[in-house]
Amino acid sequence: MLRPAPNAASPNSQSNLVSPMKSPLLLALLPFLRWFPMTRVTLQADLIAGITVALVLVPQSMAYAQLAGLPVVYGLYASFVPVIIASLWGSSNQLHTGPVAMLSLMSAAAVLPLAAFGSKEFLQLSIMLALMVGVLRLLLGLLRLGIIANFLSSPVIIGFTNAAALIIGLSQLSKVLNVPFPRTDSFVVDLWTVIEQLPSSHLPTVLFALATVAIIVGTKKIAPKLPGVLLAVVLATLVSWLIGFERNQVVSVDAIQDPAARQLALDYASNARAIDALGRNTASIAQDIRELAKAKDNDRFGELALMEADLRVLNRDMEHRKLSNNERQVDLHRMRFEHAVTSDGQDIFFRRGQTPPGITADSHTWRISKVQDDNITFMGGGAVVGTIPAGLPQFHLPSFKLDFFWALLPSALVMALIGFMEATSISKAIAAQTKERVDTSKELIGQGLANIVGSFFSSFTVSGSFSRSAVAAKTGAKTGLFAIFSAIAVMLVLLYLTPLLYHLPQAVLAVIVMMAVFGLINIRALIRAWRIERQEAIAGLVTFAATLAMAPQLANGILLGGGLAIILWMLRTMKPRTTILGRDADGTLAGAAENNLPPLGKNFIAVRFDGSLNFVNASHFEDMLLEARMQNPQAKAVLVIGSGINAIDVSGEERLRDVIDTYRDNGIEIYFSSLKAQVYEALERGRLFDMLGRDHFFRTKERALIFMESTYDSDTLTA
Numbered sequence: 261m262l263r264p265a266p267n268a269a270s271p272n273s274q275s276n277l278v279s280p281m282k283s284p285l286l287l288a289l290l291p292f293l294r295w296f297p298m299t300r301v302t303l304q305a306d307l308i309a310g311i312t313v314a315l316v317l318v319p320q321s322m323a324y325a326q327l328a329g330l331p332v333v334y335g336l337y338a339s340f341v342p343v344i345i346a347s348l349w350g351s352s353n354q355l356h357t358g359p360v361a362m363l364s365l366m367s368a369a370a371v372l373p374l375a376a377f378g379s380k381e382f383l384q385l386s387i388m389l390a391l392m393v394g395v396l397r398l399l400l401g402l403l404r405l406g407i408i409a410n411f412l413s414s415p416v417i418i419g420f421t422n423a424a425a426l427i428i429g430l431s432q433l434s435k436v437l438n439v440p441f442p443r444t445d446s447f448v449v450d451l452w453t454v455i456e457q458l459p460s461s462h463l464p465t466v467l468f469a470l471a472t473v474a475i476i477v478g479t480k481k482i483a484p485k486l487p488g489v490l491l492a493v494v495l496a497t498l499v500s501w502l503i504g505f506e507r508n509q510v511v512s513v514d515a516i517q518d519p520a521a522r523q524l525a526l527d528y529a530s531n532a533r534a535i536d537a538l539g540r541n542t543a544s545i546a547q548d549i550r551e552l553a554k555a556k557d558n559d560r561f562g563e564l565a566l567m568e569a570d571l572r573v574l575n576r577d578m579e580h581r582k583l584s585n586n587e588r589q590v591d592l593h594r595m596r597f598e599h600a601v602t603s604d605g606q607d608i609f610f611r612r613g614q615t616p617p618g619i620t621a622d623s624h625t626w627r628i629s630k631v632q633d634d635n636i637t638f639m640g641g642g643a644v645v646g647t648i649p650a651g652l653p654q655f656h657l658p659s660f661k662l663d664f665f666w667a668l669l670p671s672a673l674v675m676a677l678i679g680f681m682e683a684t685s686i687s688k689a690i691a692a693q694t695k696e697r698v699d700t701s702k703e704l705i706g707q708g709l710a711n712i713v714g715s716f717f718s719s720f721t722v723s724g725s726f727s728r729s730a731v732a733a734k735t736g737a738k739t740g741l742f743a744i745f746s747a748i749a750v751m752l753v754l755l756y757l758t759p760l761l762y763h764l765p766q767a768v769l770a771v772i773v774m775m776a777v778f779g780l781i782n783i784r785a786l787i788r789a790w791r792i793e794r795q796e797a798i799a800g801l802v803t804f805a806a807t808l809a810m811a812p813q814l815a816n817g818i819l820l821g822g823g824l825a826i827i828l829w830m831l832r833t834m835k836p837r838t839t840i841l842g843r844d845a846d847g848t849l850a851g852a853a854e855n856n857l858p859p860l861g862k863n864f865i866a867v868r869f870d871g872s873l874n875f876v877n878a879s880h881f882e883d884m885l886l887e888a889r890m891q892n893p894q895a896k897a898v899l900v901i902g903s904g905i906n907a908i909d910v911s912g913e914e915r916l917r918d919v920i921d922t923y924r925d926n927g928i929e930i931y932f933s934s935l936k937a938q939v940y941e942a943l944e945r946g947r948l949f950d951m952l953g954r955d956h957f958f959r960t961k962e963r964a965l966i967f968m969e970s971t972y973d974s975d976t977l978t979a
Contacts, residue, residue: 290348291348291349291350291351291702291706292347292348292349292740294739295353295739295740295741298739298741302738302739303741305735305736305737305738305742306737306738306739306741306742306745307742307745308735308736309731309732309735309736309737309738309742309745310737310741310742310743310744310745310746310748310749311745311746311749312487312731312732312735313356313728313731313732313735313737313742313743313746314745314746314749314750315487315489315490316487316489316490316727316728316731317339317356317358317728317746317749317750318336318339318490318493318749318750318753319489319490319492319493319768319769319772320335320358320359320489320725320727320728320772320776321335321336321338321339321358321359321750322335322336322645322761322764322769323335323769323770323772323773324338324359324360324361324364324773325338325359325364325720326766326769327361327364327365327368327428327431327432327773328359328364328365328367328368328386328720328721329367329368329371329372329377329378329382329386330382330383330386330720331648332645332648332761332769333648333649333754333758334383334386334718334719334720335359336648336750336753336754337653337714337717337718337719337754338358338359338714338719338720338722339358339359339746339747339750340652340653340717340719340747340750340751340754341653341713341714341716341717341719341747342357342358342710342711342713342714342717342719342722343356343357343358343710343722343743343744343746343747343750344743344744344747345706345709345710345713345714346706346707346709346710346722346724346743347706347740347741347742347743347744348706348740348744349702349705349706349709349710350702350703350705350706350707350710350740351687351699351700351702351703351706352686352687352690352696352703352724352729352740353696353737353738353739353740354687354690354696354729354732354733354737354742355683355686355687355690355703355724355729355732355740355743356724356725356728356729356731356732356742356743356746357683357706357707357710357722357723357724357725357743358722358725358728359720359722359725360679360682360722360723360724360725361425361428361773361776361777362421362424362425362428362678362682362777363393363675363678363679363721363722363723364428364720364721365424365427365428365431365812365814366424366671366674366675366678366721366814366815367386367389367390367675367720367721368386368812369671369811369812369813369814369815370389370668370671370672370675370813370815371385371386371389371668372443372812373445373667373813374664374667374668376536376539377443384658384659384661385659385661385664385668386720386721387658387659387715387718387719387720388658388659388660388661388664388668388715389668389671389672389675389720389721390658390711390714390715390719390720390721390722391658391660391711391712391715392665392668392669392672393672393675393676393679393711393721394707394708394709394710394711394712394713394714394715395708395712396672396673396676396708397676397679397680397704397705397707397708397711398704398705398708398709398712399708400676400680400704400708401701401702401703401704401705401706401707401708402701402705404701413796413799413800413822413825413829414785414789414796414800415785415786415789415796415797415799415800415803415825416799416800416803416818416821416822416825417681418782418785418786418789418800419786419799419800419801419802419803419804419807419821420678420803420804420807420814420817420818420821421780421781421782422780422781422782422783422786422804423803423804423805423807423808423811423814423817424777424780424807424814425777425778425780425781426781426808427447427807427808427811427812427814428773428774428777429773429774429777429778430451431447431451432770432771432773432774433451433454433455433770434454434457435465435643435766435767435769435770436465436466436469436767436770436771436774437454437457437458437460437461437462437465437466438461438462438465438466438642438643438766438767439454439457439460439461439462439590439593440453440454440457440586440589440590440593441453441454442586442589442590443586443812444582444583444586445579445812445813446811447808447811447812448808448809448811453586453590456590457590457593457594460593460594462627462642464505464641464642465642465643465765465766465767466767468496468499468500468505468642468765468767468768469767469768469770469771471492471495471496472492472496472767472768472771472772473771473775475488475491475492475495476488476489476492476771476772476775479491479492489772492768492771492772493764493768493772496764496765496768497760497761497763497764497765497768500642500644500763500764500765501763504641505641505642505644505763505765506641506642506643506644506646506763507624507639507640507641508629508637508638508639508640508641509599509607509626509637509638509640510635510636510637510638511607511609511635511636511638512634512635512636513525513526513529513631513634513635513636515606515607515608515609515636516597516609516636517608517609517610517611517614518595518597518610518611518614521592521595521597521611521628524588524591524592525592525628525631525636527588528585528588528589528592528631529631529632529633529634531581531584531585531588532585532631532632533633534581535578535581535582535585538574538577538578538581539578541574542571542574542575542578545567545570545571545574546571546663547663548567549564549567549568549571550663552564552567589631592628592631593627593628593629595611595627595628596611596612596625596626596627597609597610597611597612597625597626597627597628597638598610598611598612598613598614598615598621598622598625598626599621599622599624599626599638599640600615600619600620600621600622609626609638612625622640624640624641625640626638626639626640627639627640629643642765642766642767643765643766643767644762644763644764644765644766645761645762645763645764645765645766645769646762647762648758648759648761648762649758650754650755650756650758650759651754651755652751652754652755653717653718653719653754654717654718655716655717656716656718657716658715658716670815670819671815674814674815674818674819675721675815678818679707679721679723679724680700680703680704680707680723682723682724682726683703683707683723683724684700684703684724686724686725686726686729686730687700687703687724687729690729690730690733703724707722707723707724710722726780727776728746786800786801786804795828795831795832796825796828798824798828799821799824799825799828800821802820802821802824803817803818803820803821803822803824803825804821806820806821807821830876833871833876833877834876834877834880835877835880836869836870836871836872836877836880836904837870837871838867838868838869838870838880838881838884839851839852839853839854839867839868839870840852840853840859840865840866840867840888840891840892841859841860841866841867841868841901842855842857842858842859842860843857843860844857849866849868849961859892860965860968860969861895861968861969861972861973862894862972862973863894863895863896863897863972863973864895864896864897864898864899864968864969864972864973865888865889865892865895865897865898865899866898866899866901866961866965866968867884867885867888867898867899867900867901868900868901868903868904869881869884869900869901869902869904869905870904871904871905871906872905872906872907872908872909872912873905873907873908873909873912873913873915873916873939874907874908874909874911874912875909875910875911875912878911878912878914878915879915881912881915881916881919882915882918882919885898885900885919885923885930886919886922889923889926889928895928896927896928896929896972897928897929897930897931897968897971897972898923898928898929898930898931899931899932899933899961899964899965899968900930900931900932900933901933901934901961901964902932902933902934902935902936902939903933903934903935903936903961905935905936905939906936906938906939907938907939907942908939908942908943913942913943913946913948916943916948917948917951920951920952929956930952930956931956931957931958931964931967931968932956932957932958932964933957933958933959933960933961933963933964934958934959934960934961934964935957940957
């Protein structure tokens with residue numbers, strides 16, 4: 261609603277308008293009420309920001325849909341309902357939710373091992389994954405468990421982001437070159453296959469890609485207010501239409517006049533049918549194995565073992581056939597053909613340079629782009645987006661296949677956390693400028709609802725977008741209404757403008773993805789981490805290497821890196837820094853060994869322990885004190901400066917008693933100084949003072965040192 265002019269309504273009417281919206285309960289249930297009442301200035305700012313963001317959203321969403329392994333229209337679906345839901349129930353006024361590069365690639369990587377690329381089941385599992393991610397995020401938000409994301413350290417996130425950005429960007433290289441991109445279990449191997457095909461790249465496609473880069477970069481430098489991405493899309497689509505960039509012919513395999521090429525295509529088709537049959541068989545056997553395992557029938561244990569052995573054999577056969585067909589696909593694409601038409605109007609194709617005399621071939625060079633059953637698709641130009649179904653996404657229940665739930669769960673959890681951290685970091689970065697307060701739990705709820713509701717409208721996994729949110733903030737978005745305006749723009753595209761996108765070159769979308777994700781690579785952050793804490797930097801580097809090595813299974817890389825970071829943290833916690841102290845020339849206390857200083861006293865030792873005393877490091881604490889005693893056998897007392905001990909647990913207190921007993925048996929007294937209140941109170945509750953008098957505890961280290969020197973080193977000067 262619009263706020264009336266100051267003289268247009270009475271104070272009472274204004275009060276009645278605002279007061280219900282200030283109810284904490286109502287704001288918690290309907291957080292978008294904070295947008296109201298609105299002014300015309302706010303509404304105008306949101307409208308402009310929404311239209312500007314939509315100009316970036318439409319091409320980005322189509323590109324990210326392809327990255328997720330889905331038709332481009334599903335990117336537009338994911339940019340409609342989820343955008344509205346996230347804006348209504350999110351916490352940030354400038355955060356824009358929708359398809360993002362990283363989660364799109366992770367979605368494809370998670371689903372690809374379970375379903376054939378481009379199949380109906382692949383689509384269903386992608387939408388099911390969005391539902392799972394949404395439920396996980398919603399639960400994390402409702403339980404206020406966003407703190408879980410803190411288990412992934414900054415270097416781990418940076419290492420993962422750098423690797424994922426490289427993988428995402430380089431995965432688009434095949435579209436820039438217009439060559440096949442075989443998909444196996446190793447991204448590095450697949451990428452090398454693409455690089456080997458550089459001589460077979462399609463020059464006009466490469467020129468479209470280079471022109472897109474020039475337009476986007478040039479616009480940013482010359483006219484930064486213009487939407488360079490949209491300008492590149494419009495110009496490339498127009499040029500593609502004018503020159504007839506797409507030029508396809510679908511013929512039967514018999515149209516190939518070269519016997520070797522025809523046989524290779526037939527072998528590919530035959531092997532593809534065998535792969536499909538093996539896929540159905542393995543899925544059926546896997547289902548039988550799950551049902552038999554649930555039955556827990558010991559009498560059928562041998563049958564279960566045989567079925568598992570059969571499944572392994574079939575899977576190996578299927579993988580071998582897939583690799584063979586990948587090689588055939590590349591070999592078929594390398595071949596060049598000439599197109600001719602017979603006297604009776606039949607299309608035929610000869611290997612380039614082998615067209616018989618008397619037959620006139622056209623001037624175009626043709627390549628085999630697709631083999632399906634007995635039909636061959638020849639490409640005489642470049643790849644374009646093609647037909648995009650018009651109309652809005654329909655409401656339908658997402659398919660939930662319990663058989664695939666556990667297989668998708670690890671990826672769903674990682675995607676939920678990664679997407680949450682991405683959205684939160686974006687929100688906080690913008691909030692630092694707008695002074696807006698961001699509630700991470702509410703943001704989790706908004707992101708969760710967006711994915712859940714979106715899955716009922718054919719959406720794959722979505723999250724907060726840094727680039728679009730930055731555009732929104734830069735163009736002056738005031739409330740989340742700007743995102744709804746951008747969704748309305750997508751709705752208009754779906755209803756009326758999809759035919760105009762038919763001739764958009766695929767290479768243009770590939771470049772949009774590459775330029776977006778390569779900007780996420782941050783090498784300096786890892787260098788800085790190396791300078792600050794090398795163990796954390798190693799965890800980041802391991803995450804980077806593991807993510808690259810394990811791609812396309814990106815979730816495995818970050819899980820490995822996150823696990824390593826936690827292990828290294830535990831090792832540091834188990835062995836906190838402990839130092840025997842000496843006095844520097846300027847009178848300050850410092851580590852004796854590190855600074856080549858003599859101990860503080862002749863007959864006593866001063867030790868500083870920097871860490872909480874708990875079950876993890878209690879043994880290290882005891883070992884440290886015993887080692888200090890061995891290094892200084894003449895010492896009659898030990899002073900523990902405990903300013904760095906933040907807490908003590910039962911194990912720590914018990915180990916402390918053991919140390920006191922051991923020292924006293926050897927005629928050595930132990931003293932403490934500078935203990936924090938919570939530690940002192942814990943020792944008091946444990947009645948340690950019944951064992952060790954209160955005169956062994958000093959409030960400050962200065963008083964403790966005066967006492968130690970006067971008592972045990974009476975021949976030295978008092979500090």
